[in-house]
Amino acid sequence: xxxxxxxxxxxxxxxxxxxxxxxxxxxxxxxxxxxxxxxxxxxxxxxxxxxxxxxxxxxxxxxxxxxxxxxxxxxxxxxxxxxxxxxxxxxxxxxxxxxxxxxxxxxxxxxxxxxxxxxxxxxxxxxxxxxxxxxxxxxxxxxxxxxxxxxxxxxxxxxxxxxxxxxxxxxxxxxxxxxxxxxxxxxxxxxxxxxxxxxxxxxxxxxxxxxxxxxxxxxxxxxxxxxxxxxxxxxxxxxxxxxxxxxxxxxxxxxxxxxxxxxxxxxxxxxxxxxxxxxxxxxxxxxxxxxxxxxxx
Ligand code: NAD
Numbered sequence: 527x528x529x530x531x532x533x534x535x536x537x538x539x540x541x542x543x544x545x546x547x548x549x550x551x552x553x554x555x556x557x558x559x560x561x562x563x564x565x566x567x568x569x570x571x572x573x574x575x576x577x578x579x580x581x582x583x584x585x586x587x588x589x590x591x592x593x594x595x596x597x598x599x600x601x602x603x604x605x606x607x608x609x610x611x612x613x614x615x616x617x618x619x620x621x622x623x624x625x626x627x628x629x630x631x632x633x634x635x636x637x638x639x640x641x642x643x644x645x646x647x648x649x650x651x652x653x654x655x656x657x658x659x660x661x662x663x664x665x666x667x668x669x670x671x672x673x674x675x676x677x678x679x680x681x682x683x684x685x686x687x688x689x690x691x692x693x694x695x696x697x698x699x700x701x702x703x704x705x706x707x708x709x710x711x712x713x714x715x716x717x718x719x720x721x722x723x724x725x726x727x728x729x730x731x732x733x734x735x736x737x738x739x740x741x742x743x744x745x746x747x748x749x750x751x752x753x754x755x756x757x758x759x760x761x762x763x764x765x766x767x768x769x770x771x772x773x774x775x776x777x778x779x780x781x782x783x784x785x786x787x788x789x790x791x792x793x794x795x796x797x798x799x800x801x802x803x804x805x806x807x808x809x810x811x812x813x814x815x816x817x818x819x820x821x822x823x
Contacts, residue, residue, distance in 0.1 A: 528584065528585050528586070529551075529552045529553065529554050529572075529583060529584045530546060530551050530552070530553055530554070530584055530586050530587070530588065530676060531553070531554050531555070531556075531574070531580035531581065531583065531584035531586065531587035531588065532546065532553050532554070532555045532556075532566075532571070532580075532587075532588045532590070533555070533556045533557070533577055533580055533587065533588070533589045533590070533591070533600055533607075534557060534589055534590040534591040534592075534596075534600075534621070535555060535557040535559075535562035535563060535565075535566055535590075536557075536562070536590065536592075537651050537654075538590050538620075538647070538650075538651065538654045539557075539562075539590035539620075540562050540565065540566060541651065541654040541655040542588075542590060542620070542654050542657075542659075542680045543555060543566050543571065543588075544566065544569050545654075545657040545679055545680050546676065546679050546680065547566075547569050547570045547571060548657075548679075549679035551676065551679065552571075552572075553566070553570070553571035553572070554571065554572050554573075554574050554579075554580050554583045554584050555567070555571045555572070555573060555574065555580075556573070556574045556575070556576065556577060556579070556580050576605040576610075577600045577601070577605060577606050577607045577610070578605040578606060578607065578609040578610035579610060580607070580610070581607040581608075581609070581610030581611035581612075581615065582610035582611075584615075585612065585614065585615045585616070586615070586616050586618065586672075586673060586676060587607055587611070587615065587616070587617050587618070588618045588619075588620055588676075589601070589607075589617065589618070589619045589620065589621060590620045590621055591619075591621045592621065592765070593621070593622075593623055593765055593769075594623040594624045594627040594769070596621070597619055597621055597623050597627065597628075597631060598627060598630075598631060601617060601619075601631045601634075601635065602631060602634050602635075607635070607640070608634065608635060608638060608640065611635070611638065611640045612639075612640075613638065613639025613640065614639060614640075614641070615640050615641070616640070616641045616642065616643065616669050616672065616673060617631075617635060617640060617641070617642045617643070618642075618643045618645050618673055618676070618677070619631070619642065619643070619644050619645065620645045620646060620647055620661070621646065622646040622647075622694065622697050622701075622765075622766055622769070623644075623646075623694055623769060624694065624769040624772050624773050625644065625664075625691035625692070625693075625694035625695045625698065625769075625773050626691070626772070626773055626776050628642070628644040628664065628690055628691045628693070628694050629690055629691045632644075632665075632690045632691075641665070641666065641669050642665060642669075642690060643663055643664065643665035643669055643670060643673060643690070643693070644663070644664045644665065644690060644691060644692070644693040644694050645661050645662070645663040645664075645665075645673075645677060645693050646661075646662060646693050646694055646696075646697040647659040647660065647661050647662075647680075647681065647697075648660045648662075648697065648700055649681075650757070650758060653682075654680070657679065657680055657681070657682075658681065658682035659680055659681040659682065659683075660681060660682065660683045660685075661677050661680065661681040661683065661684045661685070662685055662687050662692075662693045662696040662697060662700075663677070663684065663685065663686045663687065663692075663693045664686075664687060664688050664689055664690050664691050664692030664693035664694065664695070664696075665686070665689065665690050665693075666689070666690075667686065670686045694769075694773075695773070697766070698766065698769060698770040698773060701763065701766040701767065701770060702767070702770055702781070702784050704741055704763075704804070705763055705766075705767060705784070705787045705791070705804065705807075706783050706784070706787055707739055707741035707742070708741060708745055708804055708805060708807045708808075709786075709787050709790060709807050711741065711742055711745060711746060711749075711808075712749075712807050712808035712810070712811045712819075713811055714728075714737075715728065715729075715746065715749065715750075715808065715819045716808065716811040716812060716814075716815050716817060716819055717815075718819075719817055719818075719819045720815050720817045724822055725746075725750055725819045725820075725821070726750055726821045726822065729742070729746045729747075729750070733746075745805045748803070748805050749805050749808050749819060750819060750820055750821040751820075751821060752818075752820055753803075753805075754799075754802040754803045754805055754806040754809070755802075755803060756801065756802065756803040756804075757803035757804065757805065758803060758804050759800065759801050759802070759803065759804070760791055760794050760795060760799055760800050760801070760802055760803075760804055760806060760807075761795065761800040761801060763791055763804045764788065764791045764792065764795060764800075767784055767787065767788045767791065768788070770784055771784060771785060771788065787807075790807060790810045791804075791807070793810055794806060794807065794809060794810055797809070797810075797813075
């Protein structure tokens with residue numbers, strides 16, 4: 527079994543790389559921060575000094591980085607993957623980035639015979655730790671098949687959704703639906719509360735009907751408890767909606783509701799809530815209406 531490269535050992539990458547070690551894979555890891563590298567090396571990985579060196583030593587290289595510029599830099603920049611990778615190597619980029627950038631990076635790597643999958647995840651840190659992420663993959667079927675077992679060591683569900691970029695398009699669709707659902711829930715619960723109706727009873731009354739959703743069940747109880755610890759940070763959701771708006775404009779799709787929700791998130795960031803959970807969208811509506819949605823008693 528050849529070694530696997532892993533670049534980007536943050537909140538998500540660190541537990542994901544440890545799950546690969548647990549599954550018996552040999553890893554070569556790199557991050558610009560020393561501490562997580564030392565931790566994953568202590569768990570059994572080897573360290574490399576650059577993305578280039580990772581690519582020289584591995585035929586499958588995973589990246590789990592913050593956003594598009596980081597992926598471009600690590601894949602195509604000085605001392606990047608492109609300088610070290612052999613033809614036939616596969617980059618599996620698991621970061622959530624602009625799908626147009628996934629296609630650009632894949633095209634550049636392709637000139638050297640290096641292949642690429644975009645494989646963003648949903649599930650957050652707890653599922654990264656448990657190895658039960660949902661992984662949505664774009665790229666060629668044969669590359670997907672060649673990487674399936676590796677991805678399965680980190681995820682409960684691994685689905686190929688199309689060619690390169692399709693994974694990130696799917697992730698952006700997911701992020702639009704989640705953000706807009708939280709905003710709709712917030713408007714509704716603020717209305718109910720200011721109109722004098724207990725929001726907990728409103729939630730219980732409607733959750734089994736058409737307005738019920740996974741988002742409502744996940745976020746309404748937290749909001750009513752005044753619990754805004756992340757979870758998924760407002761700042762990360764801003765990044766994802768910025769990517770959604772950029773990609774949508776490139777393909778000629780206006781996203782009116784996404785752009786309004788983006789401005790709500792921007793207002794919350796200015797208000798100091800960038801590191802709060804995205805359930806804090808309700809704080810924007812609470813301020814407008816001068817009321818707080820909290821469970822009674
Ligand atoms: P993070 O900021 O915790 O980790 C990113 C890591 O990349 C850091 O350790 C950083 O040092 C490293 N890095 C940055 N630039 C680098 C470079 N040039 N070379 C090497 N390493 C570099 O982020 P995260 O929360 O782990 O998220 C990673 C990706 O996963 C993001 O795209 C995010 O949107 C996505 N995601 C996050 C969550 C979540 O709940 N945190 C859930 C789903 C998806």
